[in-house]
Amino acid sequence: AQSVTQPDIHITVSEGASLELRCNYSYGAxxxxxxxxQSPGQGLQLLLKYFSGDTLVQGIKGFEAEFKRSQSSFNLRKPSVHWSDAAEYFCAVGDTGTYKYIFxxxxxxxVLA
Amino acid sequence: SAVISQKPSRDICQRGTSLTIQCQVDSQVTMMFWYRQQPGQSLTLIATANQGSEATYESGFVIDKFPISRPNLTFSTLTVSNMSPEDSSIYLCSVLGGDTQYFGPGTRLTVL
Incomplete structure (x- = not known):
């Protein structure tokens, strides 16, 4: 069965520090x-996506993520965090046939000042 | 990406009543989705709504409780029926653009 694991419920970093958010998935292909x-009281905004090709993908707001097939991971990174990055981050896996997502x-x- | 709006943005309702949430998108889309996000939780898919066909519900969600309409390619409604406090959640619609879902701002529902 498909699943997505984000091992870290909370992460605190200082402004200007680097960030890595972990995501592991289980999927047949x-x-x-x-x-x-998702910022407080807001809907979800897409940061980036991976479908195929280059395993390092660039997104908005200076974020990037790397797909590692051998580790079933898709970790999100940012070299220098800004106070406005404080929010909740969701990793999702999408079924390539039905387009249904699991979050x-x-x-x-x-983010600490 | 599409611009998606939801109405109402928030509401407080009494138990036993029903609320209909509207989702409007500024372009025609084939697939729309409805999610529930319970307090402090992640998103759970309620159903997929394609224009011209009945909505497809996920396990644990039934049409009597969450009837969905999809009258055209830019609009859908989700009704939360016979509400209880356990229905207090954020309800989000999303649309499929290319291979990617884009989300509306959500409707925050509180049931007393």
Missing amino acids: TPYLFWYV GTGTRLK
Whole structure:
């Protein structure tokens, strides 16, 4: 069965520090992979996505993610975090046939000034 | 990406009543989805709504409780029926653009 695991429920980093949010998935083939961000009281905004090709994908707001098939991972990174990045981050895996998504439980990011 | 709006943005309802949530998109889309996000939780897919066909519900969700309409390619409604406090959640619609889902701002529902 398909599943998505985000091992870190909460992460706190200082402004200007680097960030890595972990995401592991279980899927029978190469899935569609996504990272979304949800700010308080807001809907979900797409940060980036991976379908195929180059395993390092660039997204908005300076985020990037790397697909590692051998580790079934799709970790999100940012070299220097800004206070406005404080939000909840969701990893999702999409079924390539039905386009249904399964979301991870989310990682809440806190940024210290 | 599409611009998606939802109405209402939030509501407080009494138990036993029903609420209909509207989702409007600024372009024609084939597939729309409805999700529930319970307090402090992740998103759970309720159903997939394709224009011209009955909605397809996920396990644990039934049409009597969450009837969905999809009258055209830019609009859908989700009704939360006979509400209880356990229905207090954020309800989000999304649309499929290419191979990617784009989300509306959500409807925050509180049931007393």
